[in-house]
Amino acid sequence: MVQVNFSSPDILMVGAGVMGMLSALELAEADQRVLVIDQGRAGLEASWAGGGIISPLYPWRYAPPITALATWSQKAFPDLIASLTDSTGIDSELSANGMLVTATDERDQALAWGAGLSRAVVEISDQEARVLEPHVHLDATPLWMPRVASVRNPRMGQALRQACLNHPKIELREHHEVSLGGDLDDPQAFSGSQRIAAHRIVLSTGAWTGHLLSGLNVRCPIKPMKGQMLLFSPCHLIHRVVLANGRYAIPRADGRIVFGSTLEDVGFQRTPDRDAFESLYASAVRLVPQLATVDIEAQWAGFRPGSPEGMPWIGPISEKLWVNSGHFRNGVVLSPASSRLLCDLMMGRTPIIDPAPYQPRNPV
Ligand SMILES: Cc1cc2nc3c(=O)[nH]c(=O)nc-3n(C[C@H](O)[C@H](O)[C@H](O)COP(=O)(O)OP(=O)(O)OC[C@H]3O[C@@H](n4cnc5c(N)ncnc54)[C@H](O)[C@@H]3O)c2cc1C
Structure with missing residues (x-):
């Protein structure tokens, strides 16, 4: 050093x-x-x-300048993470397994957006989705974003x-x-x-x-926009990011699942609370019913830098x-x-x- x-x-x-x-x-x-x-x-x-999802959630909702930054970044991530791992010995666990999007009524908008970006969003049948993620409950015909990755951001x-x-x-x-x-x-x-x-x-x-x-x-x-998250113990129940009704489950390499998140305009109020816990827990168990049998290791809150x-x-x-x-x-x-x-x-x-x-x- x-x-x-x-x-x-x-x-x-x-x-x-x-x-x-x-x-x-x-x-x-x-x-x-x-x-x-x-x-x-x-x-x-x-x-x-x-x-640590390497994509905006519902990217079709954002203006083109956000897509421009995201697209450039997504291409840069593999080399960036590889060079950080080489130079520091710390592996950020980049995982490029895609993102399954279920329970969205924005199919047409999503597919049109994805078509302009070399099929970044495609249709997938329930059966194909079940092969990818057998433990996920599908509320509606899902969409598939094959190129979405995630990192272990800490x-x-x-x-x-x-x-x-x-x-x-x-x-x-x-x-x-x-x-x-x-x-x-x-x-x-x-x-x-x-x-x-x-x-x-x-x-x-x-x-x-x-x-x-x-x-x-x-x-x-x-300004701060508080977000709360839950961490489930290693269970290996999912292998790719899954997004439903604005909430998402992210698998880590050791089988843990990060589940998020709330979006709260409450200033710098850092304490995680019971209401958020119950709401996140209910969403998590609805999306992956077997999570009801898995221990929760942690709940935390962070402050997104909110902007119009x-x-x-x-x-x-x-x-x-x-x-x-x-x-x-x-x-x-x-x-x-x-x-x-x-x-x-x-x-x-x-x-x-x-x-x-x-x-x-x-x-x-
Ligand atoms: C629950 C949650 C889920 C999220 N999920 C994702 C996701 O999946 N994908 C994604 O891309 N993004 C996600 N985000 C958003 C992402 O985490 C943030 O946009 C990003 O981390 C912002 O980085 P930053 O460096 O600007 O801010 P920060 O990481 O907050 O860093 C700002 C730093 O400034 C320091 N600082 C502030 N004021 C001072 C001062 N006066 N003097 C000295 N230091 C100061 C702070 O201590 C802090 O370390 C999520 C955020 C939250 C909270």
């Missing part, structure tokens, strides 16, 4: 979730010295709490953290909260009473972004202040493209995709 200490980094990355760490690695590869600071331990907020967070610690151009500082002062032309970042003299600042602060920017009188709609229509902010608010936040329900899947796009823009390179839709909107 390389010990670095930057007193005046090229870039201060505030927030070390998947977005901050992947952005830092991109920028370090572009020869920038990056100081990454997190108020907690890296990778333990939304990036830990989420499910492991991806650990691997990214280790990759940042290993990188000679990155310093990672944990358990230090950053506050902002000054104004948009000359924003200043502080850790306690210490001012951090960075050339540019990036906010990859997830659900906290709107709150942080309000200190600079910037109007930003990014799930559209992230990726780009500059001013010359010195940049953002890569607001990916709402899709931050894991969108992280490779969002981080590369941010880096392209910061380095003055030709961007991988048109950045206009993600440009911070009416911030002042």
Whole structure:
């Protein structure tokens, strides 16, 4: 591990979730010295709490700019995870087994969307679906998304953290909260009473972004949207992601099943609660009846960086202040493209995709 200490980094990355760490690695590869600071331990907020599906849920509901980021990212994931595993020894368990979608009344919309993307969504008979997932209860004729993958996102967070610690151009500082002062032309970042003299600042602060920017009188709609999850003990009852009525079951390599999720607009209220438990449990047992015989190991809550229509902010608010936040329900899947796009823009390179839709909107 390389010990670095930057007193005046090229870039201060505030927030070390998947977005901050992947952005830092991109920028370090572009020869920038990056100081990454997190108020907690890296990778333990939304990036830990989420499910790790490498696709938006119901992707046909989203605007084309989300599909553009997701499509680029989905292609990048296999190489990204392989290189993280090689360089850190931590396997994020990328599993490309597809996603079965049942109980949706959006068949025509889904199939039309999928047809434009080399049959990303196709019809499948009940019989074929039962062969794929014999323990899943089919409410209606299902749809099949053969190319959807998932990662074990807590492991991806650990691997990214280790990759940042290993990188000679990155310093990672944990358990230090950053506050902002000054104004948009000359924003200043502080850790306690210490001012951090960075050339540019990036906010990859997830659900906290709107709150942080309000200190600079910037109007930003990014806010916490709580999501609760259940974890079932190893049972090997399913082998691919299954989505029904807005809820999903994700198998892990060791046979555990993550089941989610709620969507709650309650601010930073972190405690998991009984109502959510009962509602998630009922949905889980309806989808996979045999889960009624399986122990539950954990229930937790996390804060998605909620934004209108799930559209992230990726780009500059001013010359010195940049953002890569607001990916709402899709931050894991969108992280490779969002981080590369941010880096392209910061380095003055030709961007991988048109950045206009993600440009911070009416911030002042
Ligand atoms: C229940 C649930 C299920 C989900 N499922 C999926 C899924 O299946 N697929 C998918 O793609 N996405 C999913 N998501 C969404 C995804 O997890 C998020 O969009 C993504 O993790 C956001 O990453 P981030 O790095 O922006 O935020 P975070 O991971 O929250 O990181 C932000 C970091 O900023 C730090 N920070 C904040 N303020 C400060 C400050 N002032 N100073 C220093 N540090 C600060 C925080 O401590 C935190 O570590 C899910 C989310 C939840 C909650």
